[in-house]
Amino acid sequence: MATIVANEQLAAGIFRMTVAGDHRGEMGQFYMVRCDDGYRADSYPLLSRPISIHEWGKEGIVFLYRVHGRGTELLSRQMAGQHVLLEGPFGTGFPRLDVAQSSSKRIALVGGGMGVAPLLPVAQHYRHADVYLGYSGTVFAVDSFKKAVVHSEQVQVMNDARRSVLELLDTRRYDCIMACGPAGMLRALAEQCGYIDTMSEHIHNEWMSHHSLATASAWMTTEIEQTSAEQAEVHSSRMNTPSMNTSSMNIENKMSTLQRPALYVSIERRMACGLGACLTCTVRTRHGNRRTCKEGPVFRAEEVCWDELAHL
Amino acid sequence: MSLLTCNIGGISLRNPIIMASGTFGFGREYAQQYDVSVLGGICGKGLTLEPRAGNAGCRVQETAAGMLNSVGLENPGIAAFLADELDEMAALGPCVIANLGGANEDEYVKGARQLTADYHRRQRAGRRGVEMIELNISCPNVKQGGIQFGVDTAMARPIVRAVRAATDLPLMVKLSPNAQQIVEMALMCEQEGADAVSLVNTFSAMKIDIQRRRSYFDNGYAGLSGPAIKPIALRMVHQVAHAVQIPVVGMGGISSVEDAIEFIMAGAEAVQVGTHNFVNIRAGKMLVEGLEQWMRAQGIASLAEIRGIV
Numbered sequence: 001m002a003t004i005v006a007n008e009q010l011a012a013g014i015f016r017m018t019v020a021g022d023h024r025g026e027m028g029q030f031y032m033v034r035c036d037d038g039y040r041a042d043s044y045p046l047l048s049r050p051i052s053i054h055e056w057g058k059e060g061i062v063f064l065y066r067v068h069g070r071g072t073e074l075l076s077r078q079m080a081g082q083h084v085l086l087e088g089p090f091g092t093g094f095p096r097l098d099v100a101q102s103s104s105k106r107i108a109l110v111g112g113g114m115g116v117a118p119l120l121p122v123a124q125h126y127r128h129a130d131v132y133l134g135y136s137g138t139v140f141a142v143d144s145f146k147k148a149v150v151h152s153e154q155v156q157v158m159n160d161a162r163r164s165v166l167e168l169l170d171t172r173r174y175d176c177i178m179a180c181g182p183a184g185m186l187r188a189l190a191e192q193c194g195y196i197d198t199m200s201e202h203i204h205n206e207w208m209s210h211h212s213l214a215t216a217s218a219w220m221t222t223e224i225e226q227t228s229a230e231q232a233e234v235h236s237s238r239m240n241t242p243s244m245n246t247s248s249m250n251i252e253n254k255m256s257t258l259q260r261p262a263l264y265v266s267i268e269r270r271m272a273c274g275l276g277a278c279l280t281c282t283v284r285t286r287h288g289n290r291r292t293c294k295e296g297p298v299f300r301a302e303e304v305c306w307d308e309l310a311h312l
Numbered sequence: 313m314s315l316l317t318c319n320i321g322g323i324s325l326r327n328p329i330i331m332a333s334g335t336f337g338f339g340r341e342y343a344q345q346y347d348v349s350v351l352g353g354i355c356g357k358g359l360t361l362e363p364r365a366g367n368a369g370c371r372v373q374e375t376a377a378g379m380l381n382s383v384g385l386e387n388p389g390i391a392a393f394l395a396d397e398l399d400e401m402a403a404l405g406p407c408v409i410a411n412l413g414g415a416n417e418d419e420y421v422k423g424a425r426q427l428t429a430d431y432h433r434r435q436r437a438g439r440r441g442v443e444m445i446e447l448n449i450s451c452p453n454v455k456q457g458g459i460q461f462g463v464d465t466a467m468a469r470p471i472v473r474a475v476r477a478a479t480d481l482p483l484m485v486k487l488s489p490n491a492q493q494i495v496e497m498a499l500m501c502e503q504e505g506a507d508a509v510s511l512v513n514t515f516s517a518m519k520i521d522i523q524r525r526r527s528y529f530d531n532g533y534a535g536l537s538g539p540a541i542k543p544i545a546l547r548m549v550h551q552v553a554h555a556v557q558i559p560v561v562g563m564g565g566i567s568s569v570e571d572a573i574e575f576i577m578a579g580a581e582a583v584q585v586g587t588h589n590f591v592n593i594r595a596g597k598m599l600v601e602g603l604e605q606w607m608r609a610q611g612i613a614s615l616a617e618i619r620g621i622v
């Protein structure tokens with residue numbers, strides 16, 4: 001049982017709850033949270049709710065959450081001095097890249113909506129990272145991110161229900177991107193980074209084996225918006241074209257600097273136990289089934305079966 | 313702790329609190345949360361001969377005082393369980409119970425043989441292994457259009473008979489509450505030589521997404537568990553315990569010491585706890601300690617004093 005220090009409303013339906021105590025964890029991990037109901041059989045909700053670690057504050061651990069249904073609504077009505085029940089930290093979070101390596105690595109953090117919540121500790125860790133935050137109407141936590149990074153200009157915000165934060169982002173400028181947000185946003189990001197083939201594997205292979213590099217580049221130019229000839233070369237090099245040979249030296253040189261960025265995404269699944277025992281949160285990955293609460297919620301983009309990332 | 317000891321199929325449990333299959337993994341994750349050696353037993357995740365990926369789509373929905381699950385027997389397969397999980401599970405301390413599922417008689421029998429052979433191999437080497445089989449007959453019968461074996465006594469009988477013949481390990485048959493005649497089903501298990509029956513598994517149930525105008529679950533129906541099912545489960549345990557001579561292990565919505573005592577008073581030798589592990593991560597420990605406290609406070613020296621008194 002842990003005491004609530006503060007539970008403030010930041011914007012309509014958005015709350016920031018601070019809970020006293022030494023609640024540890026890694027960036028991207030989460031806690032299973034419930035109101036202090038004495039674990040009664042007739043309490044609603046029965047299951048605890050997974051909420052990401054947003055910050056370790058002076059007075060305790062901080063959760064940033066949106067009132068979604070009854071569980072989070074009940075949580076939002078708790079006052080300072082009341083109690084919540086926390087279990088955790090659970091899951092595998094965002095990677096801690098080698099520190100010496102990471103200052104030279106160009107890192108971007110991309111958050112959509114409530115997906116910004118787990119990224120604050122990541123921004124505090126990678127203070128040189130660029131941060132892209134997307135909202136659709138209600139903006140929150142931006143100041144926290146500006147304080148976390150070295151220069152506040154590293155933080156860019158898109159607040160438009162009809163436009164995506166991804167419009168602000170040139171994925172080729174980064175070695176590593178870490179993201180959390182709606183499944184649609186994560187998918188679009190993976191596509192933008194070159195993790196999803198728009199063509200099926202079969203057509204792709206056949207097509208590639210019948211076309212020269214020049215036509216491949218031409219195809220890319222029409223396929224990808226605002227693509228310069230140079231970028232097209234890069235895209236075709238990512239495709240690992242069999243026809244690419246040593247005569248394309250200029251392309252090979254670019255490959256080393258313009259490879260697709262490593263992409264880590266934090267995904268959501270409905271959970272029951274939160275600790276890896278019940279298998280209700282399983283996702284299909286390229287390496288077989290994985291538990292979102294244990295091997296996840298952060299996965300490498302190449303592991304995710306994007307077409308099966310069903311909504312909750 | 314002789315206060316709480318109980319006996320199932322010749323195996324003595326230090327107390328009657330057993331973790332229910334599918335809700336406790338193989339014990340490893342909960343062992344990181346509390347000292348699970350206080351428990352009477354652990355039923356591992358339901359196993360099948362071959363690995364299974366489980367169901368696609370949404371696997372859990374919450375309902376009033378309960379939850380629906382559609383995990384669909386995702387498991388690593390018996391061979392991988394024996395190779396990668398069992399040593400660690402056996403080291404935890406509580407009685408090791410393997411929950412066995414299957415799609416047809418052949419799969420059940422081969423699974424039972426494999427578990428049994430492994431037990432004997434380990435025993436010769438002086439090592440602990442699977443100490444009891446809980447036969448899960450709530451699996452869909454692929455030959456009969458996916459209807460659960462455990463619905464129809466005539467369909468379940470050959471499975472129980474064949475598995476009984478395939479193993480000399482204590483055999484506990486886990487009954488489905490969807491059985492047409494649950495007492496008849498339990499009597500059949502007793503006749504076929506089962507050492508115990510456990511009940512209940514989840515109730516076949518449903519929840520519809522009115523926005524998308526379809527079931528939340530790709531399989532249509534899912535299994536209901538938790539406090540919502542307790543009164544019905546208790547009635548079934550009461551009926552069965554008064555009909556058979558073999559031990560009955562009761563479960564369904566147990567969330568407190570009082571709930572566990574109700575099942576014992578209804579005639580259960582021991583109880584299992586499933587969904588409550590998700591509500592209170594230390595549910596097992598809470599129940600073991602709470603039950604002992606209650607007995608001392610009531611001046612009861614043995615569970616036999618209250619078992620089946622209602």
Ligand SMILES: Cc1cc2nc3c(=O)[nH]c(=O)nc-3n(C[C@H](O)[C@H](O)[C@H](O)COP(=O)(O)OP(=O)(O)OC[C@H]3O[C@@H](n4cnc5c(N)ncnc54)[C@H](O)[C@@H]3O)c2cc1C
Binds near residue numbers: 066070071268373
């Ligand atoms: C790893 C992880 C981290 C999360 N971190 C945050 C966070 O930092 N801030 C935040 O606002 N939200 C977060 N969420 C989402 C949050 O858990 C859900 O919004 C919340 O469970 C909804 O509960 P409810 O009772 O208000 O809504 P209801 O719709 O009434 O919930 C009903 C059921 O759906 C489940 N559920 C609904 N939406 C989700 C969801 N998106 N993810 C998982 N389960 C869901 C609930 O657990 C519950 O079982 C996270 C989810 C996951 C999986």
Ligand SMILES: Cc1cc2nc3c(=O)[nH]c(=O)nc-3n(C[C@H](O)[C@H](O)[C@H](O)COP(=O)(O)O)c2cc1C
Binds near residue numbers: 280358385512538
């Ligand atoms: C997520 C989940 C997975 C389950 N998996 C199995 C299983 O593999 N085999 C089995 O016999 N029962 C399984 N069950 C049923 C439980 O063991 C138990 O019979 C049922 O949940 C009723 O008890 P409870 O209300 O305490 O949860 C599962 C239940 C849940 C909630």
Ligand code: FES
Binds near residue numbers: 280
């Ligand atoms: S929520 Fe139980 S295994 Fe992930």
